[in-house]
Amino acid sequence: MEKKLFESKYGYFANGGREYVITNPKTPRPWVNVISNGDYSMIVSHTGSGYSWRGNAGQNRITRSFQDLIKDSWGKYVYIRDIDSKKFWSAAWKPVMAEYQEYEVVHGIGYSIFKHKVDNILSTMKVFVVPNYPVEIMEITLTNLDDKKRNLDITTYFEWVLGNFPDEHREFHKLFINPTFDEGKNAIKAEKYLGQFADEKGRHNNTSWEYIAFHAASERVKSFECDKESFIGMYGSEQNPQAMQMEKLMGRWGRFTDAIASLQVEVSLDKGQSKTIVFTIGAAHIKDEKVDELIAKFTSVEAAKEQFEEVKKFWSEFIDTEEINTPDEAMNIMTNYWLKYQSISCRLWGKSGYYQVSAGYGYRDQLQDSQIFLINKPELARRQILLHASQQFNEGDVLHWWFTIRGGGPRTRCSDDLLWLPFITDAYVKETKDFSIYDEVVPFLDGGEATLYEHCKRAIERAYSKFSPRGIPLMGDHDWNDGLSAVGNEWKGESFWVAEFLYKILVDFIKVSEMREDYKFVEKTRDVIENLKEAINKYGWDGEWYLQATTDGWEKVGSKENEEGKIFLNPQLWAVISGIADDDRAKIAMDSVTKYLLKDYGALLLYPAYTKPRTDIGYITRYAPGLRENGGVYTHAATWAVWAYALMKDAELAYEAYRRICPPNRSKDIDKYMGEPYVTPGNSDGPISPYYGRGGWTWYTGSSQWLHRVATHWILGVRPEIDGLRIDPCIPKEWDGFTYRRKFRGATYVIEVENKNHVSYGVKEIYVDGKAIEGNLIPEFNDEKEHHVKVILG
Ligand code: GLC
Numbered sequence: 001m002e003k004k005l006f007e008s009k010y011g012y013f014a015n016g017g018r019e020y021v022i023t024n025p026k027t028p029r030p031w032v033n034v035i036s037n038g039d040y041s042m043i044v045s046h047t048g049s050g051y052s053w054r055g056n057a058g059q060n061r062i063t064r065s066f067q068d069l070i071k072d073s074w075g076k077y078v079y080i081r082d083i084d085s086k087k088f089w090s091a092a093w094k095p096v097m098a099e100y101q102e103y104e105v106v107h108g109i110g111y112s113i114f115k116h117k118v119d120n121i122l123s124t125m126k127v128f129v130v131p132n133y134p135v136e137i138m139e140i141t142l143t144n145l146d147d148k149k150r151n152l153d154i155t156t157y158f159e160w161v162l163g164n165f166p167d168e169h170r171e172f173h174k175l176f177i178n179p180t181f182d183e184g185k186n187a188i189k190a191e192k193y194l195g196q197f198a199d200e201k202g203r204h205n206n207t208s209w210e211y212i213a214f215h216a217a218s219e220r221v222k223s224f225e226c227d228k229e230s231f232i233g234m235y236g237s238e239q240n241p242q243a244m245q246m247e248k249l250m251g252r253w254g255r256f257t258d259a260i261a262s263l264q265v266e267v268s269l270d271k272g273q274s275k276t277i278v279f280t281i282g283a284a285h286i287k288d289e290k291v292d293e294l295i296a297k298f299t300s301v302e303a304a305k306e307q308f309e310e311v312k313k314f315w316s317e318f319i320d321t322e323e324i325n326t327p328d329e330a331m332n333i334m335t336n337y338w339l340k341y342q343s344i345s346c347r348l349w350g351k352s353g354y355y356q357v358s359a360g361y362g363y364r365d366q367l368q369d370s371q372i373f374l375i376n377k378p379e380l381a382r383r384q385i386l387l388h389a390s391q392q393f394n395e396g397d398v399l400h401w402w403f404t405i406r407g408g409g410p411r412t413r414c415s416d417d418l419l420w421l422p423f424i425t426d427a428y429v430k431e432t433k434d435f436s437i438y439d440e441v442v443p444f445l446d447g448g449e450a451t452l453y454e455h456c457k458r459a460i461e462r463a464y465s466k467f468s469p470r471g472i473p474l475m476g477d478h479d480w481n482d483g484l485s486a487v488g489n490e491w492k493g494e495s496f497w498v499a500e501f502l503y504k505i506l507v508d509f510i511k512v513s514e515m516r517e518d519y520k521f522v523e524k525t526r527d528v529i530e531n532l533k534e535a536i537n538k539y540g541w542d543g544e545w546y547l548q549a550t551t552d553g554w555e556k557v558g559s560k561e562n563e564e565g566k567i568f569l570n571p572q573l574w575a576v577i578s579g580i581a582d583d584d585r586a587k588i589a590m591d592s593v594t595k596y597l598l599k600d601y602g603a604l605l606l607y608p609a610y611t612k613p614r615t616d617i618g619y620i621t622r623y624a625p626g627l628r629e630n631g632g633v634y635t636h637a638a639t640w641a642v643w644a645y646a647l648m649k650d651a652e653l654a655y656e657a658y659r660r661i662c663p664p665n666r667s668k669d670i671d672k673y674m675g676e677p678y679v680t681p682g683n684s685d686g687p688i689s690p691y692y693g694r695g696g697w698t699w700y701t702g703s704s705q706w707l708h709r710v711a712t713h714w715i716l717g718v719r720p721e722i723d724g725l726r727i728d729p730c731i732p733k734e735w736d737g738f739t740y741r742r743k744f745r746g747a748t749y750v751i752e753v754e755n756k757n758h759v760s761y762g763v764k765e766i767y768v769d770g771k772a773i774e775g776n777l778i779p780e781f782n783d784e785k786e787h788h789v790k791v792i793l794g
Pocket of ligand 1: 365483
């Protein structure tokens, strides 16, 4: 029997944690899978609902859906019908929601599989996106478990969007879609004669959508439909569409329809017999891709089989080069599989979840996410860094986010965005020692170009130009916490968190400036470093913790003087992370974190939550108290608590701060948690909420990469430095040890940590390939070989 991990009444982890199996369709919220190949993406919930897009989910949606987490009722659906009895159901639970004999959904890395048994017919539907092509496959196998022959048909159904979504003026956009049927290819093709972008003269509404979408079947189709009214019936529903009462589909197509795609295939099965049918959906660019070639290449049973293996290979390259094995099964599962997958498939590629649809890259967001590539594919992190550098203006400021297809986005007055460029570049260089990245020449948005070093420097110099008279960086429109959106609009209010963040960056960046003999800048930076430390400690210390900010009106934010929002998480953590706090203050500040912020489900972003909107602070105060940034556990920041506690050598609390936000651990109170146990949530409700502990905004959150990083760098303590790989675990003392296999600069390290003495930290001995070494920094080998590192704690 296969081991079921973290089993709840809705499902469990299987296959060592690599897959999550859902056994009950009535999960508290849709539990989804975001599947992307970096270009073409789809999201599919455990009910079978979801949608597809190419490039980005906002500007290039292929199929329609609406955000409705309660009904979860939009999808690319598949009906199964018994032609004799007229009974029908669906391959997934939605839309028909029939009584079933068995229901099981497997969400895997790059695919989902639906098993549904109704009326003695077993259907297995595998859905996935083909690597390197803009095509998704639905492979459906029907098996007759009855004791007689069964005559069935399968009917697909979904709506086309073909461009911007939401298309608020649906009736207008509908007029431009032209769905046609290609009998020879058993395929529906759809064009849209209205594109989402302006032409070269900047004129809107006079171009065509640049793709041809298609939906094809591997079998001869009995009938097809391109018109919604003909399929659903006027005032009808997906649950019980008129099409299921008709012998076959009406076959309407063309420019006067309300465009959908539906293909119907007949399947007769003898007792015990199975048959597989493959459907594809995709979108070919009109310039350089041929729709007929894509249809022919992928719409067959053999191609589906082959491509499913390709999917596994494809993901293995991103997932399998790194593996931990610790006594904490939740940490293993999340680190080895799901956090990497979530960060890459959803955050960096798909950029869409059920709770949030993004049409672009966030300047700071995907830069942070790209750290997930550092171990396995550092070249992709490099590419992401250079891409973000190109979204900067000569003055050093950047776009807060930009559209990924044609670019463009809001020029930010936010104080931290730009600084993530040097911060993440430093992380890249620590992993790879590839200092040459600083010499890459990258354009500015408003003309001209410069090296990445210069881009980083301009970001820093821009920050230097926005200091308060007492030497603290100004808040501007907000800092990392977007919701502090009114604190400093007049460039008077300060951010103590930005002060710490900048300090941390400068301490590393000054070394690069020194190497490059940029002495004038080094001198300036040395001064700033010194003054910042003094100023933060002088003006930012509130007695038991550090302030978050001051407003344009010079009111304190995050102070004991405040009634609400007395203490914020980030300034305490980053006081430790940056090193601006001396030992005493670090201890006092982190004790305050433990006392006020570290609660049952992780560290709260602030306490107490704001109960009334505050025009001088911003929209954070407008969320219900305890929700999202307003005093909930904001998972992204909550991961940094692990880092700070580990720096304090408080292994127990570092582990607690981790364990409480590690999603599989919430399987035991899953009805309270509600979210998927296999991906991180953006937030979970704080204690003041009536839904304390409820997870929300799953998948599309910057917390996934960070949860991976704090576990490996700060609990397991294996982190790259310029001169080698540091081994400095900070683990629960009960642990007997752990192993960790990872790549580092062209070699593989198999690290085995032994903790027979049951300590939390402190490396006693290290043997590299059998030879004892001094200290705890492992040299780089760069020899494509495997090296064994034995570490003894004590
Ligand atoms: C959202 C934003 C991220 C920001 C965070 C905190 O997740 O995408 O950039 O830092 O909220 O406000």
